[in-house]
Amino acid sequence: GDSVTQMEGPVTLSEEAFLTINCTYTATGYPSLFWYVQYPGEGLQLLLKATKADDKGSNKGFEATYRKETTSFHLEKGSVQVSDSAVYFCALPNSNSGYALNFGKGTSLLVTP
Amino acid sequence: GAGVSQSPSNKVTEKGKDVELRCDPISGHTALYWYRQSLGQGLEFLIYFQGNSAPDKSGLPSDRFSAERTGGSVSTLTIQRTQQEDSAVYLCASSLAGGRSDEQFFGPGTRLTVL
Numbered sequence: 756g757d758s759v760t761q762m763e764g765p766v767t768l769s770e771e772a773f774l775t776i777n778c779t780y781t782a783t784g785y786p787s788l789f790w791y792v793q794y795p796g797e798g799l800q801l802l803l804k805a806t807k808a809d810d811k812g813s814n815k816g817f818e819a820t821y822r823k824e825t826t827s828f829h830l831e832k833g834s835v836q837v838s839d840s841a842v843y844f845c846a847l848p849n850s851n852s853g854y855a856l857n858f859g860k861g862t863s864l865l866v867t868p
Numbered sequence: 869g870a871g872v873s874q875s876p877s878n879k880v881t882e883k884g885k886d887v888e889l890r891c892d893p894i895s896g897h898t899a900l901y902w903y904r905q906s907l908g909q910g911l912e913f914l915i916y917f918q919g920n921s922a923p924d925k926s927g928l929p930s931d932r933f934s935a936e937r938t939g940g941s942v943s944t945l946t947i948q949r950t951q952q953e954d955s956a957v958y959l960c961a962s963s964l965a966g967g968r969s970d971e972q973f974f975g976p977g978t979r980l981t982v983l
Contacts, residue, residue: 853899854899855913
């Protein structure tokens, strides 16, 4: 079935460092792709999405480009802040389950001052 | 506006007891999803509703799990004869129409602990 694989953490970076969290997908067709974030003590929330190949999703300085050639949707940010410390989940919808999301295992990011 | 709410926020129960978890989706959202988040299994899909109908129940872990939705709004997830492996955070999400690119809005979750 359709699935995503993302790099496992934890990832520890210093403030202002460059961030990449890798995500690759396996799917029939071209699903929408999502990044969700879970800040400490908070619920899951959408960070960004892309709905077709070559689309770039962006929000809060984060970006991810939907690349069908490499079946990837890597999350990047040029300069991380302490407030970016959170768990990040790559996800795609399962058309067999009302587009319920299949999530990656999550990548924990800790940004230190 | 109001987001997705869930109750209770925490539930501690004894093995063998039944529990009910409640989800209030965003008003007007037709699609509703239940997920389970645990350390060992990550985020797992359990069941979804379109309106009051649940076309796919294959994600439910066992026949001890059931769910319903009434009035196209509130949903209840029931776990009968709870087991220790049921301990997890149960998340509810809703989306406007359940489309392939629709954002799902998540509630804060119910943390279930089975002793």
